[in-house]
Amino acid sequence: MLVLAWLIIIPLLGGLSAWISARWSDRWPRWISLTALAVDCVLLARIWTGVPEGLVPGAWIAEMNTPWIPQFGIGVHLALDGLSLVLVVLTLFLGILSILCSWTEIRERVGFFHLNVMAILAGIIGVFLALDLFLFYFFWELMLVPMYFLISIWGHENRGYASLKFFIFTQAGGLFMLLSILALYFIHGNRTGTYTFDYLHLLGTPLPPLAALWIMLGFLASFLVKLPAVPFHPWLPDAHTEAPTAGSVILAGLMLKTGAYGILRFVLPLFPEAAHVIAPAMLVLAVIGILYGAFLSFAQTDLKRLVAYTSVSHMGFVLLGIFAWNRTSLQGAVMQMLAHGVSTGALFVLAGLLQERLHTRDMDRMGGLWSLAPRLSGMALLFALASLGLPGFGNFVAEFLVLAGAFSADRVVTAFAAAGMVLAAVYSLWMVQRAFQGEARSALSLSDLSLRETGILAAMVIAILWLGLYPRPVFDTTRPVLNGLQYIIPSPRLDAQATPLPGFTGEERKREALP
Amino acid sequence: MTGRDVTALMPFLALLGTAVLIMLVIAFRRDHRTTMLVAVAGLAVAVAFLPGAAAQAPRAVTELVTIDLYGLYYTGLVVLATLVVAGLSYPYLAMHDLYREEYYLLLVTACLGSSVLAVSTQFVSFFLGLEILSVSLYALTAYHRHSRASTEAGIKYLILAAVSSAFILFGMALIYAASGSLSFSGITPDNGILAAAGLMMVLAGLGFKLAVVPFHFWTPDVYEGAPAPVAAFIATVSKGAVFSLALRLFSPLSHPGSSLFMIVTGVAILSMFAGNLLALLQQNVKRILAYSSISHMGYLVITLLTAGELRWSASAFYLAAYFITSLGAFGVVTALSTPERDADRLEDYACLAWRRPWLAAVFTAMLLSLAGIPLTAGFIGKFSLAAAGVGSGLWLLVVILVINSALGLFYYLRIVGAVFARPAETRREPGTLPTTSGAVLACLFLALVWVGTWPGPLMALIERVVRGLP
Numbered sequence: 001m002l003v004l005a006w007l008i009i010i011p012l013l014g015g016l017s018a019w020i021s022a023r024w025s026d027r028w029p030r031w032i033s034l035t036a037l038a039v040d041c042v043l044l045a046r047i048w049t050g051v052p053e054g055l056v057p058g059a060w061i062a063e064m065n066t067p068w069i070p071q072f073g074i075g076v077h078l079a080l081d082g083l084s085l086v087l088v089v090l091t092l093f094l095g096i097l098s099i100l101c102s103w104t105e106i107r108e109r110v111g112f113f114h115l116n117v118m119a120i121l122a123g124i125i126g127v128f129l130a131l132d133l134f135l136f137y138f139f140w141e142l143m144l145v146p147m148y149f150l151i152s153i154w155g156h157e158n159r160g161y162a163s164l165k166f167f168i169f170t171q172a173g174g175l176f177m178l179l180s181i182l183a184l185y186f187i188h189g190n191r192t193g194t195y196t197f198d199y200l201h202l203l204g205t206p207l208p209p210l211a212a213l214w215i216m217l218g219f220l221a222s223f224l225v226k227l228p229a230v231p232f233h234p235w236l237p238d239a240h241t242e243a244p245t246a247g248s249v250i251l252a253g254l255m256l257k258t259g260a261y262g263i264l265r266f267v268l269p270l271f272p273e274a275a276h277v278i279a280p281a282m283l284v285l286a287v288i289g290i291l292y293g294a295f296l297s298f299a300q301t302d303l304k305r306l307v308a309y310t311s312v313s314h315m316g317f318v319l320l321g322i323f324a325w326n327r328t329s330l331q332g333a334v335m336q337m338l339a340h341g342v343s344t345g346a347l348f349v350l351a352g353l354l355q356e357r358l359h360t361r362d363m364d365r366m367g368g369l370w371s372l373a374p375r376l377s378g379m380a381l382l383f384a385l386a387s388l389g390l391p392g393f394g395n396f397v398a399e400f401l402v403l404a405g406a407f408s409a410d411r412v413v414t415a416f417a418a419a420g421m422v423l424a425a426v427y428s429l430w431m432v433q434r435a436f437q438g439e440a441r442s443a444l445s446l447s448d449l450s451l452r453e454t455g456i457l458a459a460m461v462i463a464i465l466w467l468g469l470y471p472r473p474v475f476d477t478t479r480p481v482l483n484g485l486q487y488i489i490p491s492p493r494l495d496a497q498a499t500p501l502p503g504f505t506g507e508e509r510k511r512e513a514l515p
Numbered sequence: 516m517t518g519r520d521v522t523a524l525m526p527f528l529a530l531l532g533t534a535v536l537i538m539l540v541i542a543f544r545r546d547h548r549t550t551m552l553v554a555v556a557g558l559a560v561a562v563a564f565l566p567g568a569a570a571q572a573p574r575a576v577t578e579l580v581t582i583d584l585y586g587l588y589y590t591g592l593v594v595l596a597t598l599v600v601a602g603l604s605y606p607y608l609a610m611h612d613l614y615r616e617e618y619y620l621l622l623v624t625a626c627l628g629s630s631v632l633a634v635s636t637q638f639v640s641f642f643l644g645l646e647i648l649s650v651s652l653y654a655l656t657a658y659h660r661h662s663r664a665s666t667e668a669g670i671k672y673l674i675l676a677a678v679s680s681a682f683i684l685f686g687m688a689l690i691y692a693a694s695g696s697l698s699f700s701g702i703t704p705d706n707g708i709l710a711a712a713g714l715m716m717v718l719a720g721l722g723f724k725l726a727v728v729p730f731h732f733w734t735p736d737v738y739e740g741a742p743a744p745v746a747a748f749i750a751t752v753s754k755g756a757v758f759s760l761a762l763r764l765f766s767p768l769s770h771p772g773s774s775l776f777m778i779v780t781g782v783a784i785l786s787m788f789a790g791n792l793l794a795l796l797q798q799n800v801k802r803i804l805a806y807s808s809i810s811h812m813g814y815l816v817i818t819l820l821t822a823g824e825l826r827w828s829a830s831a832f833y834l835a836a837y838f839i840t841s842l843g844a845f846g847v848v849t850a851l852s853t854p855e856r857d858a859d860r861l862e863d864y865a866c867l868a869w870r871r872p873w874l875a876a877v878f879t880a881m882l883l884s885l886a887g888i889p890l891t892a893g894f895i896g897k898f899s900l901a902a903a904g905v906g907s908g909l910w911l912l913v914v915i916l917v918i919n920s921a922l923g924l925f926y927y928l929r930i931v932g933a934v935f936a937r938p939a940e941t942r943r944e945p946g947t948l949p950t951t952s953g954a955v956l957a958c959l960f961l962a963l964v965w966v967g968t969w970p971g972p973l974m975a976l977i978e979r980v981v982r983g984l985p
Contacts, residue, residue, distance in 0.1 A: 068971070069895075069970055069971050069974065070971060071971065071974040071975065071978060072899075072902070072974075108937075109869075134898075137889075138889045141888060141889045141894070142889050142890065144888070145883065145888055148928070149935065152932055152935060153935055153937065160932055163928075163932075164924075164925070164928055164929075164932070167924060167928060168921055168924050168925065168928075171920070171921055171924055172917070172918075172921035175917040175920055175921065176917060178898070178901060178917075179901065179905065179913060179914070179917060182901055182902055182905040182906075183905055185902075185905075186905055186906050
């Protein structure tokens with residue numbers, strides 16, 4: 001199934017041709033990028049419609065595997081299952097919207113801008129598809145450099161500092177993951193004699209408990225920085241605030257999801273016992289993130305910074321859902337990843353539109369915008385409501401499921417997490433009040449949404465309502481994967497034997513045991 | 516000496532012949548272009564003889580050198596790097612008012628000395644190679660005769676290198692007195708205190724050449740004062756050849772727990788931290804690259820402590836990647852230099868991306884490779900180092916390697932940030948890049964990306980080279 005490789009190659013080629021085409025006109029890069037992403041959508045739609053009914057856990061919708069660096073047992077192993085599928089859909093959706101929302105915002109070095117955006121998207125798709133740990137790390141790092149350029153070239157006032165901080169935090173986390181990957185590689189290799197980075201081979205490697213814990217912490221160092229969980233979050237407010245709109249949308253909507261995806265795909269299946277041991281701590285960390293993010297967003301006057309802190313709070317729910325570790329909470333976590341991607345993406349688009357018009361993000365200098373730009377303000381209110389978890393929007397479904405699932409895991413933690421939803425109502429409405437309601441300031445002049453901008457936001461409204469009102473397709477698509485995760489019931493005894501995973505690892509290990 | 520011996524020696528004889536030929540050419544016709552062409556042709560011939568020599572390997576030719584695949588690999592690396600340096604030097608020398616022709620003579624002899632180091636398995640050839648290399652480098656470093664900085668760098672290098680040679684010589688004498696053999700294989704851990712003291716002295720001397728802490732003090736000054744292409748040569752050829760020898764000499768002796776192991780661990784840790792932390796304080800690009808090279812040698816020294824085949828292959832791969840990267844970085848510095856001074860200030864690179872996009876792209880790629888970011892050779896190099904370290908369970912060193920990689924990002928990204936800074940007005944400067952520099956830099960860039968994305972062929976070659984090494 002070479003089509004998976006094309007999903008990554010097409011955006012890259014599109015980005016390169018966009019870069020070259022900027023010599024002739026500033027319009028070309030935009031259209032080329034859109035076309036490339038549209039082609040990707042068509043490819044993906046063809047895969048999605050071909051999904052057979054009743055997938056068993058561990059079965060892949062599409063898979064490809066060719067050797068890359070045979071000396072190290074590294075292969076280009078890409079595979080798509082329900083979880084990757086919905087996340088790649090989200091990537092393409094937000095990718096197209098971030099190209100569209102930069103249409104008038106980016107006027108300098110347009111070609112290079114689109115090269116970077118497309119390279120980030122290719123890297124993110126690669127992360128969602130890679131099943132070789134080396135390849136995964138490769139894509140993981142690959143998306144950092146273009147994002148660094150995106151922030152440091154097209155960012156706002158404090159871009160140099162923000163981009164450096166972003167790069168160093170994520171890179172440092174990533175390097176610890178690399179060490180863990182290598183440790184796993186050698187432990188597996190010494191045991192079986194097959195040195196490979198292939199995920200399916202490494203699954204179910206029996207690890208001594210202490211080694212498993214340390215190796216897992218290396219992975220978590222990387223994923224918790226990306227997610228982000230408090231206290232690994234300091235890069236986030238700066239990076240989100242200083243990035244151009246497309247950068248903020250991709251950061252919040254997609255890059256944070258790679259952290260959650262990493263935990264779901266690698267941490268839980270590879271280290272079930274260790275993850276079980278650390279789950280209570282992670283639940284506490286999640287709740288701290290939810291409350292801390294909510295409190296801090298309340299204190300912000302910078303609109304983008306406020307939205308950035310709400311991300312910390314919302315991603316806390318994802319972490320909570322993952323480590324509450326039952327079917328309901330896992331479904332909720334995945335739903336939250338999608339809903340947060342859309343709703344926060346939309347809030348960043350709106351903040352970008354205001355910045356483009358008013359040249360400020362300071363809410364103290366806004367106020368009364370509703371009378372000047374009713375459509376824009378209406379959209380802002382709608383997404384503020386979505387973000388606070390009003391029923392009807394995807395965020396409500398997600399947070400409800402997470403809390404319902406977490407309740408059976410830990411009641412106290414769930415109670416605190418639920419308090420986070422109250423705080424969400426406070427900061428969301430406070431934001432609407434300060435920026436959009438009240439007396440209009442005579443000094444402000446503001447044009448309402450253009451047709452293109454209305455289109456972007458309308459697409460996002462449809463998406464968030466769809467997630468809220470008819471979430472079944474998402475559940476159906478991701479259920480096989482999540483059921484597979486849920487079956488990894490951690491055994492009470494924490495000895496060297498890992499619990500076999502139904503579906504694939506059992507067979508894998510049997511295959512290796514054969515001479 | 517048989518015909519097969521001669522075939523095995525041909526790459527070295529070709530270098531020797533080139534040096535003599537250049538002398539003759541200069542005597543008859545002093546012309547920059549001709550001399551450069553002779554040097555390049557001679558180096559290319561030496562490379563062409565490598566496969567023939569490899570067919571004879573392993574072969575001990577006289578008692579002085581053993582031509583094996585390992586040595587020939589490093590010889591190839593060294594000669595190719597010299598070729599690149601010659602290409603970079605041509606336009607650089609052309610714009611300076613100097614006697615240009617002898618430069619190539621010195622370059623070829625320095626290359627010869629380095630190649631001898633790569634194939635020597637005993638102390639006499641070791642010392643001969645080292646001195647041929649060092650003496651050529653004294654003159655090359657001070658090649659700007661009228662520049663105070665260059666002369667000062669030359670003197671500094673001369674004095675410190677002479678001291679380090681004295682150390683090595685004394686160390687050799689002690690080892691010989693203890694073991695009764697000049698061959699590396701004659702040293703065993705139970706040679707007693709005399710041999711141990713001798714080894715330490717040799718280690719100190721080699722440490723000076725590699726510029727690892729605490730023997731690194733000369734590096735920033737020499738890099739800053741020496742002409743940019745010579746700095747590239749010192750950073751790559753000289754260090755690479757010496758490292759190949761250090762690995763041959765020390766790796767059988769550094770068992771975990773031995774005092775040598777402890778000392779080398781300390782050297783690695785100190786070099787990593789000192790290189791990266793001191794680089795943070797620098798404003799001068801050549802000095803930043805100097806400190807960065809100190810930290811990179813610190814990373815590389817880790818392979819001296821690892822066990823098994825991975826130590827040979829990881830270091831061979833890492834050095835190849837490091838050669839490409841350093842040559843590329845110094846190549847851009849050389850290409851941007853003016854007759855008045857080398858382009859070593861951070862301001863020289865401000866907004867480069869919008870003034871000279873291609874040079875900026877190459878420079879950025881090289882810096883990212885130094886930082887170890889994917890798609891570049893440096894990433895795979897650092898990966899194989901980390902793999903070697905983890906494979907031998909050197910957790911402390913590997914974690915420090917990781918911390919230092921993050922530290923290093925600060926100063927690499929500071930340069931990248933300057934390169935991509937938004938200028939007040941965009942104006943493209945006319946493309947004044949000379950053809951040779953352009954071609955060389957393009958080749959290095961392609962090699963960087965090739966090795967970074969498709970390292971299989973190089974790894975397969977290295978696998979063949981290191982097969983059978985202890």
